[in-house]
Amino acid sequence: MNRIFSGVQPTGNLHLGNYLGAIRNWVKLQKDYECIFCIVDLHALTLPQDPAELRESTREVAAAYLAAGIDEKRTIIFNQSMVGAHVELAWLLSCLTPLGWLNRMTQFKEKAGKERDLAGLGLYAYPVLMAADILVYKATHVPVGEDQKQHLELARDIAGAFNRHYNCDCFPLPEPQIFGTAARVMSLRDGTRKMSKSDVSDYSRINLMDDADLIARKFRRAKTDPERLPLSPEGFQARPEAENLIGIYSALAEISPEQALERFAGQNFSVLKEELSELAITVIGAVGAEMRRLLSDPSHIDKVLKNGAERAAAIAFPILREAQEICGLLRP
Ligand code: TYM
Numbered sequence: 001m002n003r004i005f006s007g008v009q010p011t012g013n014l015h016l017g018n019y020l021g022a023i024r025n026w027v028k029l030q031k032d033y034e035c036i037f038c039i040v041d042l043h044a045l046t047l048p049q050d051p052a053e054l055r056e057s058t059r060e061v062a063a064a065y066l067a068a069g070i071d072e073k074r075t076i077i078f079n080q081s082m083v084g085a086h087v088e089l090a091w092l093l094s095c096l097t098p099l100g101w102l103n104r105m106t107q108f109k110e111k112a113g114k115e116r117d118l119a120g121l122g123l124y125a126y127p128v129l130m131a132a133d134i135l136v137y138k139a140t141h142v143p144v145g146e147d148q149k150q151h152l153e154l155a156r157d158i159a160g161a162f163n164r165h166y167n168c169d170c171f172p173l174p175e176p177q178i179f180g181t182a183a184r185v186m187s188l189r190d191g192t193r194k195m196s197k198s199d200v201s202d203y204s205r206i207n208l209m210d211d212a213d214l215i216a217r218k219f220r221r222a223k224t225d226p227e228r229l230p231l232s233p234e235g236f237q238a239r240p241e242a243e244n245l246i247g248i249y250s251a252l253a254e255i256s257p258e259q260a261l262e263r264f265a266g267q268n269f270s271v272l273k274e275e276l277s278e279l280a281i282t283v284i285g286a287v288g289a290e291m292r293r294l295l296s297d298p299s300h301i302d303k304v305l306k307n308g309a310e311r312a313a314a315i316a317f318p319i320l321r322e323a324q325e326i327c328g329l330l331r332p
Contacts (some may be wrong), residue, residue, distance in 0.1 A: 001050040004029055005139035005174075007038035007080065009055035009197075011049070012291035014064050015205040016284065017195035020182035020251045021145030023329045027069040029143060029177075036137055037065055037074040039305075042080050042087065046123040047291060048228035050229065059301045060291065064208055066304070067290035078308030080133065085316035090125075092327055096161045097128050107147070135162075135171045136316045143177040146184040146264070147194060152176040183249035186243060188222040191240030206280060209288040216277040231265045233258060245272055252279045 006026060008018055039061040044054060048049060058079050065077050080086055103109070105127055112119035128168070130151050134142055135158070142152055152174065159171035185195045187204040195205045202222050223241050230236055237241040249272065250260035264272045294301060324331060 002008055002033050002141060002277075003137055003139045004035045004141045004143060005038065006136050006143050007040040007043075007133060008061050008064075009044045010039050010041055010054060010061045010079075011044050011047070011062075011197050012053065012057050013197040013205065015185075015195055015197060015216060016208075016248065017182075017185035017205070018146060018197075019027040019064070019068065019284070019287065020185055020210060021179075023064060023068045023070075025177070025179045025274050026065075029141075030071060030075050032140065032182075035070075036139070036315075037070055037075060037077050037248045038133060038312075039065075039077075039079040040130075040133065046120060048128050055264075058305075059295060062222050062290040062305055063267045063294040064122060064287065066301075067287045070180050072304045072308065076308045076311045078312045082305065082309035083136075083313045083316050085136050085313065085320040086129065086132050089136045089320050089323060090129040092133070092323055093132055093158050093162065094125060094128045096138070096283055097158055101157060104150075105154070106150060107320075126149045127154045128158065129159040134174050135159055135314065136319055138172055138319055140172050140178050142174045143179070145182075146178055149176060149178065162323070170323060170326055174183055176191065180230045180251070181247045181257050185248060185251075185297050186240060187310055188218060188244075189221065191244045192243075196291045202203060205283060208284060209291055211283070211288070212281045212285055215280050219273045219277045219280065221271065229261070229267050229269065229272060233261060244267075245269070245276060249276050249279065252276070252283050267278070 006022065008014070008022065026035065026037060039058050041058050044057070046079050062077060062079070064263065066072060070077060102124060108124055108126070109121070115116050126190055129155060134155050143154065156173045159173050162168055162171055187193045187195050187199060188206070189204040199205060203218050206215055208219055223244065224245070225241060227239070228245070229242055230239065232272060246257055246264070250257040253260065289304075321331065
């Protein structure tokens with residue numbers, strides 16, 4: 001059986017990268033897979049959070065899922081901390097995860113920065129919890145943006161380590177699903193860095209709840225090089241900002257980057273930026289407006305999350321029990 005699991009951290013500022021690289025793709029997958037989409041609030045705690053803002057951001061991510069078209073009746077939507085099985089399985093898995101595997105994780109190195117010894121254990125152990133998120137549902141597929149690839153490879157390694165250690169085939173090795181041109185949306189201020197929730201420059205990203213004016217201003221101010229757009233795909237070499245804007249356009253218009261380039265080849269960036277703004281205002285503006293509507297009734301969102309958590313728990317706990325039994329934990 002195919003089952004999908006994926007998640008987003010409720011750390012504020014949901015952006016175009018989260019939408020195009022992840023959430024939008026999930027909407028289509030609901031037709032063919034059993035899907036579980038989580039708001040990974042425990043992951044958010046790996047860096048300092050304001051409690052009130054965390055609650056707000058959790059509802060905001062839920063609203064984004066619903067506004068994008070995730071159907072809460074068909075698909076399970078919930079926040080991670082509501083289903084304790086994730087953390088319990090994470091412990092079992094952490095006992096089998098060599099430190100050497102975690103030391104390779106580039107996202108830890110980036111987030112911990114120079115002060116590695118001051119970084120929390122949670123930030124370091126984060127990929128084990130992420131593996132547990134997936135394995136506690138025996139998920140077979142995980143749709144994510146490209147930045148999560150390394151964590152997913154680790155999740156596969158951890159699943160394999162468990163199966164080998166206990167000589168069983170308890171956990172399927174989850175397959176990453178990384179889709180197309182928007183798998184890595186880059187910052188509008190620097191085409192060599194990914195668009196990120198934590199970027200200090202607000203002009204680096206389009207947030208899902210930005211209004212039309214702000215979206216237009218951000219695209220107008222997007223960094224570009226002095227040349228016109230290239231005439232062919234080869235012309236993107238060493239022009240990351242140009243490639244990024246064409247990539248975003250193609251993802252929003254649902255055409256290939258080649259088709260997008262054909263449209264703008266040799267033109268000034270201002271023409272592309274104008275059309276990009278219009279398209280983004282239509283697509284993102286609609287999602288943002290629906291998010292705002294949903295957020296005006298938090299009790300409805302809370303009901304969706306509670307219902308989702310009950311359904312998630314009904315799948316996760318029996319799988320946790322199975323793993324506990326395999327490990328030899330007595331459950332009289
Ligand atoms: P997070 O919250 O950083 O990002 C959520 C999703 O958005 C994708 N994404 C992007 N895609 C394209 N371009 C970008 N600039 C961009 N920025 C973010 C991410 O790849 C992701 O798919 N560790 C995960 C959350 C997580 C998870 C899981 C995911 C926890 N447990 C289990 C899948 C399965 C994270 O921090 O995502």
